[in-house]
Amino acid sequence: MLRILLVIGLFFGVGFTDGAVAQVTRGVSATSLEEILKSAGYTPKMTKSEQLGGAYASMEGGGYLFHAEAAECAAENCSILFLFANFNLDRDITLKDYQTINSYNDTEFLGRAYINVKERQVGIDLVFDLRGGVDREYIRLKALQFPELIQTFVDRFRKAMDEG
DSSP states (O other), X not given: OHHHHHHHHHHTTOOOSSSOOOOEESOBOHHHHHHHHHHTTOOOEEXXXXXXXXXXXXXXXXTEEEEEEEEEEETTEEEEEEEEEEEEOSSOOOHHHHHHHHHHXXXXXXXXXXXXXXXXXXXXXXXXXXXXXXXXXXXXXXXXXXXXXXXXXXHHHHHHHHTO
16 A cells, blocks of 8 residues: 555655655746855855856855856746856966866766866856756755865865875
8 A cells, every 4th residue: 555655646746755845946036046045054145147147146155255156047037057166276277287177077976177268267066957847955955065065176176286
């Protein structure tokens, strides 16, 4: 009998968890993004992205300044969300920078490191594709953990640069 109920529940999208109902979202607006970030304990400064047209937020966490940016928007609903942090190198990009970024991406599975040659920066991002539906709590938890991801990236990059 339990199997039948479980199959029926899965078929109709009913979860047998602690009673909490997932708030699945397929996009974010400026308002919903701000709500998610505030629920993660941040005080986001909200603006609109000049480049991508969606909501843009800047905030601090774990001693780092980082950003959230929404993209691929239809009206006020955006289906892609980026969390990212950039770091100025104050020098030209080197082969060692490329090797370090590639090594990071080859060994770390959460987030993606990148180089912005024009701005002489390295950075880390986390991308959410919301089109298929993502639990808002998942976004909140990943936003809450993002400073740890930044720290991991910074530690790896510094170590590689120190090793020459």
